[in-house]
Amino acid sequence: MSTEPDARAPAPPARQRILDAARDRFYADGIRAVSADRLISDAGVSKVTFYRYFPTKDDLVVVYLRGIEEEEFAAMEAARVEFDNDPASILHWYFERVGAMACTAGFRGCAFLNAAAEFARMDHPARVVVEEHRRWLRGRFADIAAGLGVPPSEVGLVADQLQLLRDGAMIAGSLDANPERVATEVLAAADAVIAAARSRHAGPGES
Structure with a gap:
């Protein structure tokens, strides 16, 4: 069976082509730097079609960020199922994922931090979406901290520390000349947070 793409296959619907163009351009060049005309050209649509789907650029920016958010929701849920809700495994997976992203060609950091x-x-x-995403992520970190046995009085602190670690890795990964180093160090730091949370609250005989 041929693995060549079918030249007769229909092009993606216009709305999806606009979103694909926006995702590439917004992330690579910055949201404000990309004009509607540039996206119209990239997507191969008319102005009438573009504005039918996205009456304002802000509308498109929100859908762009929501799409990335939905992918993160799905990835976190898949990890939760794969690791049977084990909090240490999920956190380890998450920071491995952050490290791997930092090593990806063209990585420019976190789309949400960039938008903010x-x-x-x-x-x-756009900021409304960013803040909602950050609340969601902090909530997942808080759930993980609670699952690791962190007392309720300290769950918020640990969640904040993990979010700061994540943000720092995203920024460092986009700036550092050696992203592999960032990937290694963020995973080690996440492991240290896990170990510290466990050791502070371990009972007699526990490690």
């Missing part, structure tokens, strides 16, 4: 840097107003639609 471009839009200062907290009521901007």
Whole structure:
């Protein structure tokens, strides 16, 4: 059976082509730097079609961020199932994933942090999505911390530490000339957080 792409296969629907173009351009070049005309050209659609699906650029930015968010939701849920809800395994997987992303060609950091840097107003639609995503992620870190036996009074602190670690790795991975080093160190740091959380609250005879 031939593995060559079928030249007769229909092109993706116009809306999806616009989203694909936006995802590539927004991430590589920055949201504000990319014009609607540039996306219209990349997607091969008319202005009428573009504005039919996305009346404003902000509408497109929100859908772009929501799409990345949904992928993260799905990946976290798949990990939860794969590791049978074991919190240490899920956290280890998450930071391995962050490290692997940092080593990917063209990595420019976290799309949500990048968007937050471009839009200062907290009521901007993009910032609303960013803040919702960060609350969700912090909640997952809090769940993991609780699963590791961290007392309720310290769960928030551990979740904050893990989120700071994640943010730092995303930024360092986009700036460091040696992203492999970032990948190695973030995983070691995550393991240290896990070990510290366990050792602080281990009972007699536990490690």
